[in-house]
Every structure is written in C-alpha cells, then in structure tokens.
Amino acid sequence: MKQSLKSVSVPAWNADRHLNNIVRDMPPSGIRKFFDLVSEMKGAISLGVGEPDFVTPWHVREACIYSLESGITHYTSNKGMPELREVICESVRSDLGLDYDPAEQILITTGVSEAVDLAFRATLNPGDEAILPEPCYVAYAPDILLAGGVVKTVPTHLEDEFRLQPEDVAAAVTDKTRALLLSYPNNPTGAIMTRSDLEDLADVVVENDLLVISDEVYSKLTYSGSHVSFAQLEGMQERTVILNGLSKSHAMTGWRVGYALGDPAMVGAMTKVHQYTMLSAPTMAQVAAIEALQKGEEEMLHMKHEYDLRRRMFVSGLNRIGLDCFEPRGAFYAFPSVKAWGLSSEEFAERLLKEQKVAVVPGSVFGPSGEGLLRCSYATSREELIEALDRIEIFLSGL
Amino acid sequence: MNEILEILSENAKTTPSEIAALLGKPEADVAREIKELEDAGVIRKYITLINWEKLDQSFVFAVLELKVALQRKTGYDAVAERIANFSEVESVRLISGDHDLSVTVRGKSMKDIAYFVAERIAPLEGVQSTCTHFILKSYKEHGVILTEKPKPQRLVISP
Numbered sequence: 001m002k003q004s005l006k007s008v009s010v011p012a013w014n015a016d017r018h019l020n021n022i023v024r025d026m027p028p029s030g031i032r033k034f035f036d037l038v039s040e041m042k043g044a045i046s047l048g049v050g051e052p053d054f055v056t057p058w059h060v061r062e063a064c065i066y067s068l069e070s071g072i073t074h075y076t077s078n079k080g081m082p083e084l085r086e087v088i089c090e091s092v093r094s095d096l097g098l099d100y101d102p103a104e105q106i107l108i109t110t111g112v113s114e115a116v117d118l119a120f121r122a123t124l125n126p127g128d129e130a131i132l133p134e135p136c137y138v139a140y141a142p143d144i145l146l147a148g149g150v151v152k153t154v155p156t157h158l159e160d161e162f163r164l165q166p167e168d169v170a171a172a173v174t175d176k177t178r179a180l181l182l183s184y185p186n187n188p189t190g191a192i193m194t195r196s197d198l199e200d201l202a203d204v205v206v207e208n209d210l211l212v213i214s215d216e217v218y219s220k221l222t223y224s225g226s227h228v229s230f231a232q233l234e235g236m237q238e239r240t241v242i243l244n245g246l247s248k249s250h251a252m253t254g255w256r257v258g259y260a261l262g263d264p265a266m267v268g269a270m271t272k273v274h275q276y277t278m279l280s281a282p283t284m285a286q287v288a289a290i291e292a293l294q295k296g297e298e299e300m301l302h303m304k305h306e307y308d309l310r311r312r313m314f315v316s317g318l319n320r321i322g323l324d325c326f327e328p329r330g331a332f333y334a335f336p337s338v339k340a341w342g343l344s345s346e347e348f349a350e351r352l353l354k355e356q357k358v359a360v361v362p363g364s365v366f367g368p369s370g371e372g373l374l375r376c377s378y379a380t381s382r383e384e385l386i387e388a389l390d391r392i393e394i395f396l397s398g399l
Numbered sequence: 400m401n402e403i404l405e406i407l408s409e410n411a412k413t414t415p416s417e418i419a420a421l422l423g424k425p426e427a428d429v430a431r432e433i434k435e436l437e438d439a440g441v442i443r444k445y446i447t448l449i450n451w452e453k454l455d456q457s458f459v460f461a462v463l464e465l466k467v468a469l470q471r472k473t474g475y476d477a478v479a480e481r482i483a484n485f486s487e488v489e490s491v492r493l494i495s496g497d498h499d500l501s502v503t504v505r506g507k508s509m510k511d512i513a514y515f516v517a518e519r520i521a522p523l524e525g526v527q528s529t530c531t532h533f534i535l536k537s538y539k540e541h542g543v544i545l546t547e548k549p550k551p552q553r554l555v556i557s558p
Binding site: 029031034035038039044046048049050051053055137138139187309310312313316317359361382386 | 422
C-alpha cells in the first residue's frame with residue numbers, strides 16, 4: 001500500500017544545508033554597510049566611487065549603436081572577436097613592447113572581474129596558497145577562496161608608500177604557495193611599483209617558482225613615468241598573466257569588457273572555464289572596445305589629464321587641512337592617514353558622513369593594513385572635491 | 400596647449416588659487432601668467448554662456464550669409480570691420496565656400512533683424528547679396544550641449 005507522506009517525518013526546509021560552505025561563510029563586503037549609509041543620506045558628496053565620473057566617449061557609444069542597428073548581436077568566439085584580440089595585442093606591443101599571439105595568448109572576458117576569477121580557478125588546486133598584498137581590491141580574497149585556494153595576505157605599509165616589499169613576500173611563501181597577485185597602480189592606495197621595485201620582487205618569484213597574476217586595470221592612469229608590467233622584466237613574460245580592461249582607462253565600467261594575456265597553456269585553461277560559464281563576453285561591448293582602442297586615444301588622454309589635475313589639487317588640499325597623504329602616483333585614489341586624529345578609519349568615515357555628509361571608504365575595508373587610512377576617490381568633479389575638502393576641514397576643526 | 404588657458408577655456412571662473420592647486424604651481428606665478436596673457440590680448444574677455452531659451456524673454460538670432468566684392472588693398476577687411484562695429488552683430492567670420500562672410504546677429508524680434516539687415520547691411524558698399532537664416536533652436540554652443548539631460552547616476556559607493 002502506498003505510504004502517506006504525512007506519516008513519515010520530513011525534515012524542515014533548511015536553506016543552509018543547501019548552500020556551499022565557502023559561500024555561506026563568506027562575510028559580506030565591508031563596503032556594503034557604507035553603501036547603505038550613504039544611500040540614505042541626502043546631499044552627501046561621495047568620494048567613495050571606484051569608477052570614472054566621465055560617461056563613455058560618444059564615438060564609442062555611437063559605434064555600439066551602429067553595431068546594434070547592423071544586427072551584430074550573436075555570440076562571438078569563446079576567446080572573443082578576432083579583431084578585438086588583434087587590436088589589444090597591437091596596443092600591448094606598443095605600450096609594453098611585449099608580443100602576444102592573438103590566436104593563443106589572449107582571452108576576452110566579461111570585465112577584469114571575470115578574468116581575476118578565471119585566473120585563480122584555472123591555476124589553484126584545493127589547498128594551494130596564493131599571496132595577496134593588502135590593502136587591496138575586495139574581490140581577490142573571495143575569488144581565491146571560491147577557487148579552493150588559501151589566502152596568504154602580505155601587508156604593505158605607508159612608510160613604503162604601499163609598495164610590496166620582496167622580503168615580506170619571501171616570508172609568506174611556503175611549499176604550498178603557487179601564485180602571487182599584483183595590483184598596481186593600486187586600488188585603494190594609488191601606489192605604483194617602479195621597474196626597480198618589480199625587479200627586486202622578481203628574485204623571490206623565480207626562487208619560489210611562483211605564477212604572477214597581475215591586475216593592471218589602472219595601468220593607463222599612471223601619473224609619473226609610464227606603467228611597468230611585471231611581464232616586461234627579463235624572462236618574466238611566461239610567468240605572468242596580465243589582466244586588464246577598458247573600464248578605467250576609457251570610462252567603460254558598465255560595458256564589462258576585460259582581457260587576460262599570458263602563456264598559451266594558462267590562457268587556454270582560463271578559456272576552458274570561460275567557455276562553460278560565460279561562453280563569450282558581451283558582443284556589443286567587444287565592438288565598443290575595438291572602437292575605443294582604435295580611435296579613443298585622445299579622449300583617454302584627456303580624461304587622464306583631468307584626473308591628474310584633480311590629483312594635485314586634492315592631495316595638496318588634504319595635506320593642507322591636516323590629513324597626511326603620500327603622493328599617489330596611479331589610479332584615481334588618495335589614501336590619507338587619520339591616525340593623528342585618534343579615530344579608527346571606520347569611526348572617522350561614519351562621523352564624517354553623519355556630521356558633514358562626505359562619504360569616504362574606511363581603509364580597513366581593504367584589509368587590516370588599511371586601518372587608520374581612508375580611500376578617497378578623486379574621480380569626481382573639481383567642484384565636488386573642493387566642497388568636500390571644505391567640509392572635511394570643518395569636520396576636523398570639531399574633533 | 401598652455402595649461403592655464405586650457406583650464407580657463409573650460410571654466411572662466413576658475414580662480415588663480417584653484418588653478419595653482421590643479422597645476423601644482425605657486426599662486427603668484429599663475430596670477431602673473433594670467434595677467435601677461437590678458438595684456439598680450441591672448442585672453443580677450445571672460446564671458447558667460449547663457450541658455451537664453453530658458454528665459455521667457457529671449458532673443459532672436461540669425462546667421463547672415465553675405466557675398467562681398469573684394470576691394471583693392473583692403474580685401475574683405477574693410478567691409479568686415481564695418482559690419483563688426485554694429486552692436487547687433489555677435490560674430491563676423493570670413494569663410495570658404497560659395498559666400499564670403501558669415502555674420503551672427505542678435506535682435507529682439509525677427510522684424511528687428513530683418514530691418515537691420517535691410518537698412519544697415521544690405522546697402523553697404525561691397526555687399527552684393529545677403530541671405531538671412533533665422534536660428535530656430537540651439538543645441539550646442541561653445542562646446543556645451545544646451546539640451547543635455549541630467550548626468551546618469553553612479554552607485555554612491557563602489558569597490
């Protein structure tokens with residue numbers, strides 16, 4: 001006889017039982033709390049935005065509109081449109097002097113975010129360690145964990161202008177270490193690594209046979225000298241996976257188009273994961289990226305120049321009103337210290353928001369060594385930056 | 400391009416102290432350089448770009464295309480300068496193509512401008528023909544889009 005369902009004891013629905021442990025245990029991003037606070041605050045000036053304030057240049061948008069009119073709406077090859085791959089390899093050859101084969105050594109991704117995830121998933125085995133300099137962008141550690149890896153953070157310090165020190169990396173290496181993540185110009189610090197800084201690091205990398213995953217999404221926003229990639233160092237190209245995109249350089253954050261460059265085996269492995277998860281990066285964004293790279297140099301330089309003007313004004317302004325700030329040489333962030341004011345970075349940021357309606361991101365969100373510092377984005381209008389400096393000055397006078 | 404001019408051409412209200420901060424130069428140097436540019440006539444005037452269409456009481460603008468007989472010695476200059484002297488005239492330009500001078504005129508009404516052209520411009524010696532185009536709507540002036548919609552919002556905080 002058929003048994004009635006009611007007669008057996010059915011366990012109550014427990015969503016937790018159906019969640020992946022790594023995902024379940026992952027804390028929400030520390031930025032979330034600030035996002036909610038700022039969203040409720042009317043009339044706040046936000047220096048907390050990690051993207052350009054410029055809208056994508058019109059010629060790029062126009063090229064995309066034309067492509068939609070022409071019906072270019074299908075999937076592309078998994079690796080991305082051949083023309084885009086060629087254009088990127090050409091621009092990398094001219095910027096870095098490095099050759100990458102458009103057929104084998106480049107993958108177009110859905111933003112650099114996807115490329116970071118792919119790089120860890122394609123290279124780490126469960127229990128493998130990846131070294132992560134911090135403070136850093138909030139996605140790296142979760143991506144390492146999701147790939148089954150183990151995060152080994154290495155702090156960087158204000159005294160070194162947040163450049164990664166080779167001896168700190170060496171001290172963090174174990175026999176399980178496989179990869180080192182580099183992210184320069186850096187979010188949140190604005191730090192860069194010069195060629196000689198990177199050369200010092202190369203010895204540790206080679207001695208310990210590490211793979212370098214280098215997120216260079218802010219490379220075009222380097223204000224003193226030109227950007228140097230770890231891959232440019234003698235013999236380092238094959239050990240380096242370069243991740244980059246057009247979000248910051250060409251004000252194209254919402255388009256979601258990035259790329260990975262590296263050894264064919266490395267890019268091939270990333271392509272395998274990409275083809276089963278993303279299939280291909282958005283076609284219209286790839287078309288727009290071709291236009292931006294072929295014809296967008298002038299507008300890109302114009303935006304960079306504007307950031308540079310604001311950088312000088314804002315950083316000197318912070319120092320003038322009493323927030324000590326080292327000179328950030330890349331990206332569009334200033335990272336001033338509040339240590340002299342006797343508040344933690346989170347307390348400072350919360351009170352500044354409530355009392356003077358200026359939103360900044362506490363440095364601690366980006367890792368413990370960001371404590372006592374604030375990330376202030378100068379990707380906002382000059383008028384707002386001047387107003388924000390005035391408000392911060394008033395806030396400091398009340399402390 | 401001169402960096403100070405670049406900044407002022409975007410916003411004439413930028414003060415010497417703000418320019419100094421943007422360029423990382425001493426304020427006194429910036430003020431002196433601006434003075435020199437003014438004295439040399441490179442900086443001609445600081446004007447305000449007004450979207451007249453936002454006001455009830457607006458102006459009427461017209462573009463005049465003039466054919467002008469070339470004069471011995473003075474070429475187009477004498478007649479162009481005579482036209483430029485009228486306070487109704489906003490701009491006078493010598494241009495290539497099938498007419499010679501392009502003149503922008505401002506008036507209170509279409510009738511105003513029509514009379515001005517008939518009485519002041521057309522009879523001028525050297526002016527062979529005039530063609531008046533009234534401006535119906537202005538979309539962009541001096542590099543500024545007048546019909547621009549509010550800027551799209553960004554997330555207030557993003558990583």
